[in-house]
Amino acid sequence: xxxxxxxxxxxxxxxxxxxxxxxxxxxxxxxxxxxxxxxxxxxxxxxxxxxxxxxxxxxxxxxxxxxxxxxxxxxxxxxxxxxxxxxxxxxxxxxxxxxxxxxxxxxxxxxxxxxxxxxxxxxxxxxxxxxxxxxxxxxxxxxxxxxxxxxxxxxxxxxxxxxxxxxxxxxxxxxxxxxxxxxxxxxxxxxxxxxxxxxxxxxxxxxx
Ligand code: TMP
Numbered sequence: 001x002x003x004x005x006x007x008x009x010x011x012x013x014x015x016x017x018x019x020x021x022x023x024x025x026x027x028x029x030x031x032x033x034x035x036x037x038x039x040x041x042x043x044x045x046x047x048x049x050x051x052x053x054x055x056x057x058x059x060x061x062x063x064x065x066x067x068x069x070x071x072x073x074x075x076x077x078x079x080x081x082x083x084x085x086x087x088x089x090x091x092x093x094x095x096x097x098x099x100x101x102x103x104x105x106x107x108x109x110x111x112x113x114x115x116x117x118x119x120x121x122x123x124x125x126x127x128x129x130x131x132x133x134x135x136x137x138x139x140x141x142x143x144x145x146x147x148x149x150x151x152x153x154x155x156x157x158x159x160x161x162x163x164x165x166x167x168x169x170x171x172x173x174x175x176x177x178x179x180x181x182x183x184x185x186x187x188x189x190x191x192x193x194x195x196x197x198x199x200x201x202x203x204x205x206x207x208x
Pocket of ligand 1: 011038039069095096097099100101103104156157
């Protein structure tokens, strides 16, 4: 069985950039790791992603949003993550259930327990073996996004600083729940330092 590793954090924490660098380096070293993301990673979930993140969808209700993330999660797990793990490959996934707990459960105010319960139905017992949490001051994260011309702003990026501060508080509550699974990375350091730190933890856990 392969291992399921997830990467979490607020906007602008750099996790996607770190994953891209890791993918490049590890693919060149002939590693067999599956790199994927949520919401998305397969056709149906990418389509759900477009619906969720479309800037025109300002009417979207918070519960609808939470259910759509859970639906995309289910399909992605069944089509991509579970088959890869069953074939012995490790899966590195950009975001998973902790994002829903922090963003929809806490920041949107739906309740961490409530969002956890709809996700239990979706994941049916599949949880990450290890999670990296990229910790950054939300203000710095939003400044990084504003400064990045490459990144297209999505519906959640358009939320104000207060929302992103709540996301961070939500993640802190999630970390209290799962301290044994979540490794905290200081994402305010340079990308090179962050990549080195993540690799160190992956090596210690014999994941690369
Ligand atoms: P990304 O920008 O990291 O690709 O993530 C897309 C957005 O979706 C980001 O603002 C975080 C948000 N999100 C949730 O609110 N709940 C979730 O369950 C997931 C996976 C992402």
